[in-house]
Amino acid sequence: MSSQVETLQPIVWHEPRSSYDVVIIGGGGHGLATAYYLATRHGITNVAVLEADYIASGNTGRNTTIIRANYAIPEAIRFYRRSQVLYEGLEAETGAEIHYRKKGHVWIAHSEMGMRTERGRVLMNQALGVETELLTPEDVKRLVPQIDLTGGGRYPVFGASHHVPAATARHDRVAWAFASGATSRGVHVVQHRAVTGLLRDGERVVGVETGAGLIRAGVVLSAVGGWVSQVAGMAGVRLPVRTHPLHAFVTNDFEQGLEKIVASTELACYVSQTERGQMLIGAEFDSQPSFTRISSFDALRSYAYKITSLLPFLRNMRILRTWAGLCDISADFSPIMGDTGVDGFLITTGWGTWGFKAIPAGGEALAKRIATGRVPELIASFGLDRFRQDLAMADQASAGTR
Amino acid sequence: MHELECPRCGRRPLDEFVFGGERRTASSGIADPDARDFDEVWIFDNPDGPTTERWFHAAGCRRWLTVRRDTSTDTVLGIA
Numbered sequence: 001m002s003s004q005v006e007t008l009q010p011i012v013w014h015e016p017r018s019s020y021d022v023v024i025i026g027g028g029g030h031g032l033a034t035a036y037y038l039a040t041r042h043g044i045t046n047v048a049v050l051e052a053d054y055i056a057s058g059n060t061g062r063n064t065t066i067i068r069a070n071y072a073i074p075e076a077i078r079f080y081r082r083s084q085v086l087y088e089g090l091e092a093e094t095g096a097e098i099h100y101r102k103k104g105h106v107w108i109a110h111s112e113m114g115m116r117t118e119r120g121r122v123l124m125n126q127a128l129g130v131e132t133e134l135l136t137p138e139d140v141k142r143l144v145p146q147i148d149l150t151g152g153g154r155y156p157v158f159g160a161s162h163h164v165p166a167a168t169a170r171h172d173r174v175a176w177a178f179a180s181g182a183t184s185r186g187v188h189v190v191q192h193r194a195v196t197g198l199l200r201d202g203e204r205v206v207g208v209e210t211g212a213g214l215i216r217a218g219v220v221l222s223a224v225g226g227w228v229s230q231v232a233g234m235a236g237v238r239l240p241v242r243t244h245p246l247h248a249f250v251t252n253d254f255e256q257g258l259e260k261i262v263a264s265t266e267l268a269c270y271v272s273q274t275e276r277g278q279m280l281i282g283a284e285f286d287s288q289p290s291f292t293r294i295s296s297f298d299a300l301r302s303y304a305y306k307i308t309s310l311l312p313f314l315r316n317m318r319i320l321r322t323w324a325g326l327c328d329i330s331a332d333f334s335p336i337m338g339d340t341g342v343d344g345f346l347i348t349t350g351w352g353t354w355g356f357k358a359i360p361a362g363g364e365a366l367a368k369r370i371a372t373g374r375v376p377e378l379i380a381s382f383g384l385d386r387f388r389q390d391l392a393m394a395d396q397a398s399a400g401t402r
Numbered sequence: 403m404h405e406l407e408c409p410r411c412g413r414r415p416l417d418e419f420v421f422g423g424e425r426r427t428a429s430s431g432i433a434d435p436d437a438r439d440f441d442e443v444w445i446f447d448n449p450d451g452p453t454t455e456r457w458f459h460a461a462g463c464r465r466w467l468t469v470r471r472d473t474s475t476d477t478v479l480g481i482a
Contacts (some may be wrong), residue, residue: 229448238428240444245476287421288403290476291450298404298416331444387444 006099009180014188023217027051028060030177031223032364052194056175059225062325063356064282065360084362096177105166118161131164152309158172178202198234205345226326228349240331244285247299252318253277267306295322332392411462422456
């Protein structure tokens with residue numbers, strides 16, 4: 001038996017009860033991490049996570065697994081750095097191998113405007129104690145020898161920022177690690193149990209309706225990806241969110257050699273090499289909202305064109321597998337966490353293209369909010385009410401945004 | 403969805419068009435003017451199903467189209 005199997009604790013499955021202190025809708029990374037931190041940090045184990053499909057079947061298993069903190073606004077940098085720190089310790093804490101690999105994230109600029117953005121990013125990151133450095137084209141060539149510094153003649157490399165602690169991890173194993181840690185402490189994780197409605201007592205949300213009966217709850221948290229507008233709508237909450245598909249693909253296995261995660265804002269695409277040697281490539285989300293997860297040929301062609309301008313060796317590779325996830329894109333490209341204005345109903349959404357890296361910090365913060373009744377300082381500026389207060393948090397450093 | 407049928411230019415690749423946003427129906431029903439303004443500025447209906455939206459033919463006739471589209475399958479139902 002391989003070490004991978006041995007290092008993952010089993011997930012204990014339960015039949016749901018009719019009542020819990022906390023019901024979490026959505027068995028993706030954020031839902032499972034919130035349950036895990038409720039159990040481990042606050043001793044709250046009378047918790048159910050209800051998943052419509054199987055755990056990590058949504059965006060948690062569909063992302064490009066990049067964990068980075070090189071954002072552009074202080075609130076985001078602090079939050080994602082916290083997440084990085086939790087990720088770094090997750091294998092030691094849970095005993096589950098998640099294949100956490102520190103690689104470094106090289107964010108390339110192809111114009112003087114792009115360099116201005118990267119300089120700003122480096123200064124802002126360094127001011128907050130996050131290790132990001134500015135690279136010359138020669139530095140880029142040294143770290144990424146495969147790169148064509150002329151960018152195929154069309155996208156010349158002017159320089160880059162290098163976020164040293166950026167990492168990747170195996171995404172489904174992250175979900176399993178949290179599920180295992182939560183269920184071993186008494187949390188119930190129920191698969192194939194879709195929530196079809198919310199129970200109301202006056203204005204307050206007091207539970208959920210499922211195809212297999214009602215479940216009462218002290219608090220309901222929506223940790224849904226994709227159909228969050230529909231779930232929030234059950235509580236009468238309207239969200240500044242639109243859902244757009246994002247496509248990704250992997251190539252055939254290739255000799256290990258691309259050590260860095262390589263990204264370009266102007267080309268809007270990014271690539272890293274998986275443990276198996278496949279090149280994992282993603283780009284920006286579709287311009288029009290939709291809920292279809294069918295990969296589009298146009299997207300693959302466009303990504304392939306862009307990424308091979310930068311890394312010509314990829315031209316010789318085959319696309320092996322493609323998929324798409326549903327990104328909940330908030331109006332300011334920042335996540336939405338915490339209260340909704342409806343008693344008993346909390347939300348974590350707006351995870352767009354940046355949800356995977358945020359799983360531990362998001363889970364930890366939501367667990368603290370549920371356990372203490374107070375919104376933690378780390379996520380205070382990410383509340384849904386920021387839009388009403390005209391305090392939107394436009395972050396131009398989210399992947400796939402311009 | 404790979405192409406749109408422009409009434410003036412014919413079938414053209416989607417790259418030529420810019421998504422201009424959906425026609426929101428819910429905000430018009432809000433009575434309080436401040437709440438309605440807020441809803442119109444920030445909130446999206448984000449329906450999983452048929453919706454009406456505007457697309458701009460940026461690399462063609464540079465006119466606006468009204469498109470009926472099903473977001474659950476990303477297919478066009480009709481264009482005016």
